[in-house]
Amino acid sequence: MTEMAAVEIAKAEDQKPRPFGAGYKLIGKDYSTNDLVAKVTGTAKYAEDFRAEGMLFCRLALSPMPHGRVKRINAEKALAMPGVRGILTPDEVPGHANYVNDNGTMIKADRFSELALADEPMYQGEPILAVAAVDELTCAEAIEQIEIEMEPLPFNTDPLDSLRPGSANAREEGNVWVPNAAPSRDSHLEAVKWTDDDFAVEKEGKMPMGHAPEEWSYGDVDAGFRNAALVLDETFSTEDVSHQCLEPRTTMAYWQNGKLYLYTGTQSTMQTVPAIARWMHMPEDKVVFVSEYTGGGFGSKITGAQTLVIPALLSKKLNAPVMMRISREEEHFIGRARPGIRARTKVGFARDGRITALDMFLVSDAGSYGSNGDGGACAQITSLLYQPPAMRWRNITVATNTLPRSAQSAPGGMQAIAIVEPILSKAARKLGLDQVALRRVNCPEGKAEFGPPRPDGKRGYVTSCFLKQALDEGARQFNWDARVARQPKRVGSKVRGLGVALSTYHGGTSGFDGLLVVTPEGRVQIYSGIGNLGTEAFIDVHRAAAEVLDVPWEAVDIIWGDTSKNLPYSCHSGGSQTIHAMTRAGHAVGLECVQRLKEVAAKSLGGEAADYEVANLRVARKGGGAGMSFAQAAQAAIKLGGIYDGHDVNPQVNGYTKHSVAQLAGTGLVASARDTFPHDGDSFSFLACFAEVETDVETGKYTITDYLGYADVGTVIHPAALGGQILGRSTLGIAHAIGQKWVIDPQYGVTVAERFYQNKPPTILDVPVDMKWNALNIPDPETPVGARGCGEPPVGGGCSAILNALSDALGDNIYQRVPVNCDTILTSFEAGRPMQNPLLAHI
Amino acid sequence: MAEWEDPQGAANSRDSAQSKTITRRRFILGVIAGGAAVSAASYRFLAPPSHGRSGSSGAGERLITLMVNGKPRHVDVMKQETLAFTLRYKLGLTGTKLGCDRAECGSCTVLIDDVPSYSCSVLTHTVRGRNVTTIEGLAAPDGTLHPVQKGVVDEQGFQCAFCMPGFIMSAVGYLKKNPNPTRAEMAQGVSGNLCRCQDYTKILDALMRGAEYTRRA
Ligand code: FES
Numbered sequence A: 001m002t003e004m005a006a007v008e009i010a011k012a013e014d015q016k017p018r019p020f021g022a023g024y025k026l027i028g029k030d031y032s033t034n035d036l037v038a039k040v041t042g043t044a045k046y047a048e049d050f051r052a053e054g055m056l057f058c059r060l061a062l063s064p065m066p067h068g069r070v071k072r073i074n075a076e077k078a079l080a081m082p083g084v085r086g087i088l089t090p091d092e093v094p095g096h097a098n099y100v101n102d103n104g105t106m107i108k109a110d111r112f113s114e115l116a117l118a119d120e121p122m123y124q125g126e127p128i129l130a131v132a133a134v135d136e137l138t139c140a141e142a143i144e145q146i147e148i149e150m151e152p153l154p155f156n157t158d159p160l161d162s163l164r165p166g167s168a169n170a171r172e173e174g175n176v177w178v179p180n181a182a183p184s185r186d187s188h189l190e191a192v193k194w195t196d197d198d199f200a201v202e203k204e205g206k207m208p209m210g211h212a213p214e215e216w217s218y219g220d221v222d223a224g225f226r227n228a229a230l231v232l233d234e235t236f237s238t239e240d241v242s243h244q245c246l247e248p249r250t251t252m253a254y255w256q257n258g259k260l261y262l263y264t265g266t267q268s269t270m271q272t273v274p275a276i277a278r279w280m281h282m283p284e285d286k287v288v289f290v291s292e293y294t295g296g297g298f299g300s301k302i303t304g305a306q307t308l309v310i311p312a313l314l315s316k317k318l319n320a321p322v323m324m325r326i327s328r329e330e331e332h333f334i335g336r337a338r339p340g341i342r343a344r345t346k347v348g349f350a351r352d353g354r355i356t357a358l359d360m361f362l363v364s365d366a367g368s369y370g371s372n373g374d375g376g377a378c379a380q381i382t383s384l385l386y387q388p389p390a391m392r393w394r395n396i397t398v399a400t401n402t403l404p405r406s407a408q409s410a411p412g413g414m415q416a417i418a419i420v421e422p423i424l425s426k427a428a429r430k431l432g433l434d435q436v437a438l439r440r441v442n443c444p445e446g447k448a449e450f451g452p453p454r455p456d457g458k459r460g461y462v463t464s465c466f467l468k469q470a471l472d473e474g475a476r477q478f479n480w481d482a483r484v485a486r487q488p489k490r491v492g493s494k495v496r497g498l499g500v501a502l503s504t505y506h507g508g509t510s511g512f513d514g515l516l517v518v519t520p521e522g523r524v525q526i527y528s529g530i531g532n533l534g535t536e537a538f539i540d541v542h543r544a545a546a547e548v549l550d551v552p553w554e555a556v557d558i559i560w561g562d563t564s565k566n567l568p569y570s571c572h573s574g575g576s577q578t579i580h581a582m583t584r585a586g587h588a589v590g591l592e593c594v595q596r597l598k599e600v601a602a603k604s605l606g607g608e609a610a611d612y613e614v615a616n617l618r619v620a621r622k623g624g625g626a627g628m629s630f631a632q633a634a635q636a637a638i639k640l641g642g643i644y645d646g647h648d649v650n651p652q653v654n655g656y657t658k659h660s661v662a663q664l665a666g667t668g669l670v671a672s673a674r675d676t677f678p679h680d681g682d683s684f685s686f687l688a689c690f691a692e693v694e695t696d697v698e699t700g701k702y703t704i705t706d707y708l709g710y711a712d713v714g715t716v717i718h719p720a721a722l723g724g725q726i727l728g729r730s731t732l733g734i735a736h737a738i739g740q741k742w743v744i745d746p747q748y749g750v751t752v753a754e755r756f757y758q759n760k761p762p763t764i765l766d767v768p769v770d771m772k773w774n775a776l777n778i779p780d781p782e783t784p785v786g787a788r789g790c791g792e793p794p795v796g797g798g799c800s801a802i803l804n805a806l807s808d809a810l811g812d813n814i815y816q817r818v819p820v821n822c823d824t825i826l827t828s829f830e831a832g833r834p835m836q837n838p839l840l841a842h843i
Numbered sequence B: 001m002a003e004w005e006d007p008q009g010a011a012n013s014r015d016s017a018q019s020k021t022i023t024r025r026r027f028i029l030g031v032i033a034g035g036a037a038v039s040a041a042s043y044r045f046l047a048p049p050s051h052g053r054s055g056s057s058g059a060g061e062r063l064i065t066l067m068v069n070g071k072p073r074h075v076d077v078m079k080q081e082t083l084a085f086t087l088r089y090k091l092g093l094t095g096t097k098l099g100c101d102r103a104e105c106g107s108c109t110v111l112i113d114d115v116p117s118y119s120c121s122v123l124t125h126t127v128r129g130r131n132v133t134t135i136e137g138l139a140a141p142d143g144t145l146h147p148v149q150k151g152v153v154d155e156q157g158f159q160c161a162f163c164m165p166g167f168i169m170s171a172v173g174y175l176k177k178n179p180n181p182t183r184a185e186m187a188q189g190v191s192g193n194l195c196r197c198q199d200y201t202k203i204l205d206a207l208m209r210g211a212e213y214t215r216r217a
């Protein structure tokens, strides 16, 4: 293997794209992942594919109103129906309590957090009751027989409306999440109303800016605007977009010998166990969690949720296995969504397009439970991606009686890029600059800084950034200049438009464990506690361990998806963490295993560990001579015991990993290690995204004719999987631009777009048949394998490349919100100004 | 107004602190009158009769014979039972997925006499005497993958793969009509299938590779 840890970065601009896989045997090469044949033959088991003897079904009664109180439940008739086995009501679910996990971390009770069933539902569609019966039709009929008496409570589904004088608050305690004083990272609710004067600017189509409880700034913002050649002040709203995983969340639960067995799909196998224990108020060692395949997550299935808890509680109560599947409508309500953000952004530009100052004011929608960090992330990403020398951020996060939000691929970052990119495009047109050139002068580079000064007075910075190269290489591959020069832009009613957008998001964390066993049969078994979301990162990362061990991939087995199989403490597969965090852990455990193999050989065959080397499933004396196969080494490790076969454990690893090592003790050479590699800076991944559209100004219809995402994600681990992430998440972003939105009737607070046909993710006909991707493959100098994640970064770029292409075709007076659909274009193009209200929620 | 019957009255609750008592059913009626429906019973699915415990739906089953993946299968079905349900819950063929249960996503696509169909929206008793092929029926008995399955494996197509059985069945069905499609034609051929992971380019790479292998086979 290559000494990639020693990569020296001289100057960022000297770095050139590299061929994938150069210098490696496994890393950077395509291969068929271990779970693929099961997927194509239909034998892969998703949650709904598990069965248990005597399994009951369960269905939910959802709140019909956006805010109310359950006054009385009468289930007598339902319980008398044949086939009905029982119900679960809000007073039977565990309440809010402090919780200490097995790592000793205390998680404080939060009285504003969701419970499994609500007696005061905060949104239409919140589960208030569950019925178990022998089949689902019986459940549904039983629910119809249950009288649920509810008292409607005041509600508000529109964050800006909630700030108007005299408007209703989403919760009795208030409508705005205000951060507690530092060092606390929690928030509390307050009632905040702006004045009629604050709202006066609404008439001009501008977002009002009243009191905002969150604010930071750096640099001299006023001077930046004073010295600008051009200042733009834009109002723009992003839409709330549901995750809409194709697999509706399903859970099957049963109890055996006091243990809870739970089958569902999540983004983490290991980290879901403490979450379940916390929801259930039970010890972690009594939870067995099975999650082999997951039908999409995008941030909505990070760990546990009420959909896991309801069947678990019913199963306990009724002493029978319970399967809870939810319908597509229920998935809309329970399945989480990205918060929409309303933004007023003022940006100053110098004549060469360089940003001189940026002032961003955000109204973020928190939905019905808890605050969220999207507004804060929005500002961080803006400050990193466009490097304004001076910036101010203000934010108000408003609670509404709409469904709970959660992180969705690039939380906050997607909104930041959708808000800022159209302003850059408009500036380039006003200043007579090329779009790529304007982005190039604002592009981050090297150890680029981001965010406000930290308590120590210094700003945070990234591990590395080669976005300029990605932009240049991308522009070349996309033939940007030739496309710009192509004339005419308009033929008949058809107008072409070109868009480019920068994009970034966090590229992963660190500090997790790797665990592997060399078996007496000579196989390498790698244990993975990461969720199998389908991105294949949960397998790809272990190529880092196999690369260090210099073993052929055919000799490796991956064990995943079931916590009874002794999995290590792993990151959850979310936030683009996996490739970064777990290649580090994989590299660490690979090195640990190599060292132990050498020690076993030295103890068995004489000499020092340093006299040996590991290659081709053997550990042998350097330069030839005595050696042993992996099988022999594993047998010798078992004889030696102690640290070699898992009877002793590497003290650095996490408590969960220690437990798994103890279970595996004596089964072979057991190696575990924690990622303790240092890194100077926070890891972020970057993309330059390019798109061309063709619009028909007579119908408003438009077609995306070309797309390219060019990535700076460090070392490419598995090209096909990376391509899937770049184009898949680009399309998730494109969905925001071209069509996805909620529609809520503000009068009743009820949703009218809950199924695919009303709120449709893009189909195969909505995107070009051959979208393109590429990557620089320049290793990140701060991580041993040089690789970072790419789940989030493409989303904002995908959305904004389309938005920018549309304004290139149609001008700056078309849209002030996403999505841009046919009627947006038809009405606004004719009128010569944006005709959709930018601030009303969910229209 | 003691009960919330009038949708206009319902709207007043926003501004009025005065609470109103309603039953769930009446609220639904009110909302339906106001133009939006809240459905309580979207999945009307039933447990296998082998449990021997009857719910409200237990009656009315009839024994019929289906041809599934080339084999006759005897199964008790109800009048209103969908093919997806029969396959998944009575015949144990869980490779056919349910993403929406309402003919919107294509996850449940199977072939009926070689024509791709949404099995969530086909009643089982209507396919008596016809050949039903599911994802489990594509590979040869010795495990050799169908050319389209092999195309997906070779191109590392799809991500979470929940949509994959449906896409593969649609593609296999489409290739019977058009064995040599362009990428755009193949995209049309599978456009009744939705993928939320949405790397449609690699899906097309995989299906086009499958088309090529099918022609060669
Ligand atoms: S499940 Fe049949 S089309 Fe969606």
Ligand code: FES
Pocket: A246, A295, A296, A534, B158, B159, B160, B161, B162, B163, B164, B194, B195, B196, B197, B198
């Ligand atoms: S691969 Fe996940 S839905 Fe298609």
